[in-house]
Amino acid sequence: MASAGKPRGERRTFIEEARRAQIIECTIAVLASHGYAHASLATIAERAGISKGVISYYFDGKEDLIAQVHAETMMLVTKLVLPAVATEVRASDKLRVYIEGSIAFVETHAAHATALLEIWNGLRTPEGRPAFDARSHEPGLEFLEGIMRQGQKDGEFRPFVPRIMALAIRGAIDCVLLQRVAYGDKVDLREAARELVALFDAAMRDVSGPRPTSAAPPPKARRGRR
Amino acid sequence: MASAGKPRGERRTFIEEARRAQIIECTIAVLASHGYAHASLATIAERAGISKGVISYYFDGKEDLIAQVHAETMMLVTKLVLPAVATEVRASDKLRVYIEGSIAFVETHAAHATALLEIWNGLRTPEGRPAFDARSHEPGLEFLEGIMRQGQKDGEFRPFVPRIMALAIRGAIDCVLLQRVAYGDKVDLREAARELVALFDAAMRDVSGPRPTSAAPPPKARRGRR
Amino acid sequence: MASAGKPRGERRTFIEEARRAQIIECTIAVLASHGYAHASLATIAERAGISKGVISYYFDGKEDLIAQVHAETMMLVTKLVLPAVATEVRASDKLRVYIEGSIAFVETHAAHATALLEIWNGLRTPEGRPAFDARSHEPGLEFLEGIMRQGQKDGEFRPFVPRIMALAIRGAIDCVLLQRVAYGDKVDLREAARELVALFDAAMRDVSGPRPTSAAPPPKARRGRR
Amino acid sequence: MASAGKPRGERRTFIEEARRAQIIECTIAVLASHGYAHASLATIAERAGISKGVISYYFDGKEDLIAQVHAETMMLVTKLVLPAVATEVRASDKLRVYIEGSIAFVETHAAHATALLEIWNGLRTPEGRPAFDARSHEPGLEFLEGIMRQGQKDGEFRPFVPRIMALAIRGAIDCVLLQRVAYGDKVDLREAARELVALFDAAMRDVSGPRPTSAAPPPKARRGRR
DNA sequence: AATGAATGAGACTTCATTCAT
DNA sequence: AATGAATGAAGTCTCATTCAT
Incomplete structure (x- = not known):
C-alpha cells in the first residue's frame, strides 16, 4: 500500500x-x-x-524503483535519439541517425544501456512471465515501422514487412550492446554503427528502378556523420 | 561438493x-x-x-544443472541446424538454410528456445556477471562469420565486417523469438523466416559487379559508409 | 525518553x-x-x-499515546454514562440506565467505542501480556458490583455473586459492540438495549417473595424505554 | 502460492x-x-x-498456520461441548450443559481458550478489518439461537430476541475467560459456571403462567450438575 | 513548535543445500 | 537410488524512533 x-x-x-x-x-x-x-x-x-x-x-518497494529506473532511462534514450531523427527528412536518413544515435547511447551511457537490457530481460510478473517483455519494445518498434512505411511510400525502400525489419534493427543493436558488455573496449562501436547503417541501407533500399523522387534531391545538405 | x-x-x-x-x-x-x-x-x-x-x-547443484541444460540444448539446436547447412554449397544458400533452420527450431522446440534465452539472460556468476553472456554466442557467431568470409571470397557477398553482420543475424533471430514468447501464435514464424532471409540476402549480396565466380571479385575497395 | x-x-x-x-x-x-x-x-x-x-x-512514544487515548476515552464514557445512573435511586433503574447509556455510547460514539475495544485487545506489555486486560475493567466492574449489592440489600435483587453478574453485563455489551463493528447498521442497537435490560432485569430480580420495600413505589415516573 | x-x-x-x-x-x-x-x-x-x-x-505461511490453529481449536471445543449438549432434551438443560462445558473448557484447556480469543481479536484482513470478527462466532451463535427457539416453542422460555440472548451468553463466557487470564487461579470457574447457569436460567425461564406442556414432565431424570 | 530525512530492528518468505534413513 | 525433513542465509518490507534544521 x-x-x-x-x-x-x-x-x-x-x-x-x-x-x-x-x-x-x-x-x-x-x-x-x-x-x-x-x-x-x-x-x-x-x-x-x-x-x-x-x-x-x-x-514504493523494489518494483516501483525498477519501474522508475526504466521510465527514466527510456526517457533519456528517447530524448537523446529522437530529436536528431526528427531533423531528418528522408526515411533512410532517419534510420541512419536512429542507428547511429542508439549505438552512440551505448557508448556514452554504457551503464544505462546495460541496465535497460537487464530490466527488459529480468523483470517478471509474480508468475514468472516477462513484465517488460517484447511489449515494452512496442513504442520503439512502432516508431521504426512508421519510418519504414514512409520510406516505402516515398519509393525509397523496397517492399518488406516493416515489423520484421524493425525487429531486426532492434535485435542487432541489442546484440552489439551485449558484445560491448562482454568484451568491453575491444568492440569498436564506431565501426558497428557504420556497418549496421550500411547493412540496413542495403537491406531496405529499392534498387529495382529509377528513384521516383529523383527530381527531389536531398532537401538539406548532407549532414556529416559527426 | x-x-x-x-x-x-x-x-x-x-x-x-x-x-x-x-x-x-x-x-x-x-x-x-x-x-x-x-x-x-x-x-x-x-x-x-x-x-x-x-x-x-x-x-552438482543448480548451477551445474543449468549448465548441462544449456549444453544439451545448444547441442540439440546445433544438431538440427548445422547438417542442413552443410548440404548447401553457396554461402548465400547456407545462410538461408541457417536462418530458416533457426526459426524452425523456435517453432518446433519452443520450450527449448525459450529456455535457452532465459539461461542467456539469467545465469550469472556469483558476482553477478553474465555467465553465458555474449561469449556463449561465440561458436555460433564464428560459424556464421566463416560462411560470410566464404561468400566474400567467392564474390557472392559485398564487403562488410563479418562479425557485425553475424551479430545482426543472431540479434534478429533472438528478437523474433522474444516476439513469439510475448505474442504467441500471433507472430507468423514462416513470414519471419522468409523476410529475414530476404533482408540479409539484400544486405549482403554483391550487386556492384558480375556474378559470383567472376575472375576478380571486389578485393576490398570502398569500405565506405554507404 | x-x-x-x-x-x-x-x-x-x-x-x-x-x-x-x-x-x-x-x-x-x-x-x-x-x-x-x-x-x-x-x-x-x-x-x-x-x-x-x-x-x-x-x-512519549506510541505506548504513551495509546495510554492517553485509553484514559481519555474511558473518561468520556464515564462522564456520559455515570451521571445519568446517579440520578436514579433504585438499583434496577441504575442498571437499566447503565445498560442503555453504554449501548447509546456505542451508537453516538462508534469510533470511540471501537477504538476502546481495539486497545483492550491489542495493547500489550513488551513481553506480550495484555496491558489493558481485565484489570482495566476493574473500575467499571466495581461500580456495577456496588449497584448490585445495593439492590440485594434493598431486597430488589435475588442473591447472586455480583462479580459474575457484572462480568456478564460487560461481556454482553462488548459482544453487542463487536456485532455492530462486524455487521454495521444491520445490528439494531435500540433493540439490543431493550433486550439486555429485560434480560438482566429478569436475571436479577427477586421474585421469590413479597417486595420488602413494597410500600415505596417507584420514586419517579417510569422513564420511557426509548 | x-x-x-x-x-x-x-x-x-x-x-x-x-x-x-x-x-x-x-x-x-x-x-x-x-x-x-x-x-x-x-x-x-x-x-x-x-x-x-x-x-x-x-x-503455507503464517496466515495458514493461524487458520489451522483456529480450525483445530474450534474443532476441539466443539467436540468437547456439543456431544454433551446433544444428550439433553430440554432447552434449559442444553443451555446449562453448554455453559458448563464452555467454562470447563476454559479450565481444562486454558491455553487453547486464550489462543482462540487472541485469534478472534487479533486476526485482521490486510486492510486492518477483523478477519475472524463476530462472523466467526456465527456457528456458535446460531447453535445457541436454535436451542433458544426450541425452548420458546416448548413454552419453557419467555419471549425474547434469541440473537441478543446468544450474544450475552457468549460475551459472558468470554469475559470470564478474560478474568481467568488476568487473575489466574483467583477466579473460581466452578462458581462462575454455577452463577452463569443460574443467571441465564432466570433470564430466560417463562414464569408467567402454567407450563404449556405441563403434562409432559422432564422426560429424563434430572442429571446432577456435579 | 515542527518537519523531513534517515536509521535499524524485526517480521515474513523463499530457496538451495545438506543429511539421516 | 531416493526421499522427506530440516536448515540458514538472503531478500523485501514495515515501522517506531531519532535528529539536525
Whole structure:
C-alpha cells in the first residue's frame, strides 16, 4: 500500500530530488554491474552509502524503483535519439541517425544501456512471465515501422514487412550492446554503427528502378556523420 | 561438493541416463514457463514427480544443472541446424538454410528456445556477471562469420565486417523469438523466416559487379559508409 | 525518553492543548478504521495532516499515546454514562440506565467505542501480556458490583455473586459492540438495549417473595424505554 | 502460492503429523502467553526448538498456520461441548450443559481458550478489518439461537430476541475467560459456571403462567450438575 | 513548535543445500 | 537410488524512533 509519509506527490524538495536521483543512479550502476537478479536493495543501498530503509522511503518497494529506473532511462534514450531523427527528412536518413544515435547511447551511457537490457530481460510478473517483455519494445518498434512505411511510400525502400525489419534493427543493436558488455573496449562501436547503417541501407533500399523522387534531391545538405 | 556415489563419470546405467534426461527436460519446461528467476528446484522436482534430493544426486547443484541444460540444448539446436547447412554449397544458400533452420527450431522446440534465452539472460556468476553472456554466442557467431568470409571470397557477398553482420543475424533471430514468447501464435514464424532471409540476402549480396565466380571479385575497395 | 521541552507538565498553552486533542482524535479514528496492529504513527500523522515528529513531540512514544487515548476515552464514557445512573435511586433503574447509556455510547460514539475495544485487545506489555486486560475493567466492574449489592440489600435483587453478574453485563455489551463493528447498521442497537435490560432485569430480580420495600413505589415516573 | 514440496495432501506420514501437531501446539502456547501481535514465527520456532523454515515447510505461511490453529481449536471445543449438549432434551438443560462445558473448557484447556480469543481479536484482513470478527462466532451463535427457539416453542422460555440472548451468553463466557487470564487461579470457574447457569436460567425461564406442556414432565431424570 | 530525512530492528518468505534413513 | 525433513542465509518490507534544521 502506498503508505504515508513518503514524498510521492508533486512537490519535491531539492534534497529529496537529489536523493531520488542518487538512488536511481546507483540502481542503474548495480543493475549494470551485478545483473538484475543480484541487484538487491541491500547492494543498492550499500553502494549509495545509505540504509535500505531510505529506498523504501523514496520508492514504493523494489518494483516501483525498477519501474522508475526504466521510465527514466527510456526517457533519456528517447530524448537523446529522437530529436536528431526528427531533423531528418528522408526515411533512410532517419534510420541512419536512429542507428547511429542508439549505438552512440551505448557508448556514452554504457551503464544505462546495460541496465535497460537487464530490466527488459529480468523483470517478471509474480508468475514468472516477462513484465517488460517484447511489449515494452512496442513504442520503439512502432516508431521504426512508421519510418519504414514512409520510406516505402516515398519509393525509397523496397517492399518488406516493416515489423520484421524493425525487429531486426532492434535485435542487432541489442546484440552489439551485449558484445560491448562482454568484451568491453575491444568492440569498436564506431565501426558497428557504420556497418549496421550500411547493412540496413542495403537491406531496405529499392534498387529495382529509377528513384521516383529523383527530381527531389536531398532537401538539406548532407549532414556529416559527426 | 561432488560427494562420492554420484554417477557423474562416463559409465552410466540406463536408468541413470533416463533420470538425467527427465530432469533436464523438466528443467527446460519450467524455465520456459516460469522464467529463470522463478525456476526453483522445488518446482522442477514437482514437475518431474520426484523429490528435490534426486536433483542434487544427479547434478552438482543448480548451477551445474543449468549448465548441462544449456549444453544439451545448444547441442540439440546445433544438431538440427548445422547438417542442413552443410548440404548447401553457396554461402548465400547456407545462410538461408541457417536462418530458416533457426526459426524452425523456435517453432518446433519452443520450450527449448525459450529456455535457452532465459539461461542467456539469467545465469550469472556469483558476482553477478553474465555467465553465458555474449561469449556463449561465440561458436555460433564464428560459424556464421566463416560462411560470410566464404561468400566474400567467392564474390557472392559485398564487403562488410563479418562479425557485425553475424551479430545482426543472431540479434534478429533472438528478437523474433522474444516476439513469439510475448505474442504467441500471433507472430507468423514462416513470414519471419522468409523476410529475414530476404533482408540479409539484400544486405549482403554483391550487386556492384558480375556474378559470383567472376575472375576478380571486389578485393576490398570502398569500405565506405554507404 | 522524556526529553526536555515537551509540554508534558500541567502548564499547557491553548495551541498545545488543541494539538494534543487533535492527535488523540485522529488516533481514535485510525484505531477504529484500521485496527490496532495497522494503526501506525505514519497513518495517524497523515490523517492529522502533520508530520510524525509532532506525535513524538507531544507523546512519549506510541505506548504513551495509546495510554492517553485509553484514559481519555474511558473518561468520556464515564462522564456520559455515570451521571445519568446517579440520578436514579433504585438499583434496577441504575442498571437499566447503565445498560442503555453504554449501548447509546456505542451508537453516538462508534469510533470511540471501537477504538476502546481495539486497545483492550491489542495493547500489550513488551513481553506480550495484555496491558489493558481485565484489570482495566476493574473500575467499571466495581461500580456495577456496588449497584448490585445495593439492590440485594434493598431486597430488589435475588442473591447472586455480583462479580459474575457484572462480568456478564460487560461481556454482553462488548459482544453487542463487536456485532455492530462486524455487521454495521444491520445490528439494531435500540433493540439490543431493550433486550439486555429485560434480560438482566429478569436475571436479577427477586421474585421469590413479597417486595420488602413494597410500600415505596417507584420514586419517579417510569422513564420511557426509548 | 502453494509452493511445491510441502506435504499438504491427504497422505501424511507419522513424523509429519507429529511435527504439524507440535507446531500447532507451540503456536497455541505462544498465542496464549505472548498475545497475537507478538506471536512471531521466530518465537514459535524458538519455542518448538526448530528453525523458522520448518514452519514454512508445513504451513503455507503464517496466515495458514493461524487458520489451522483456529480450525483445530474450534474443532476441539466443539467436540468437547456439543456431544454433551446433544444428550439433553430440554432447552434449559442444553443451555446449562453448554455453559458448563464452555467454562470447563476454559479450565481444562486454558491455553487453547486464550489462543482462540487472541485469534478472534487479533486476526485482521490486510486492510486492518477483523478477519475472524463476530462472523466467526456465527456457528456458535446460531447453535445457541436454535436451542433458544426450541425452548420458546416448548413454552419453557419467555419471549425474547434469541440473537441478543446468544450474544450475552457468549460475551459472558468470554469475559470470564478474560478474568481467568488476568487473575489466574483467583477466579473460581466452578462458581462462575454455577452463577452463569443460574443467571441465564432466570433470564430466560417463562414464569408467567402454567407450563404449556405441563403434562409432559422432564422426560429424563434430572442429571446432577456435579 | 515542527518537519523531513534517515536509521535499524524485526517480521515474513523463499530457496538451495545438506543429511539421516 | 531416493526421499522427506530440516536448515540458514538472503531478500523485501514495515515501522517506531531519532535528529539536525
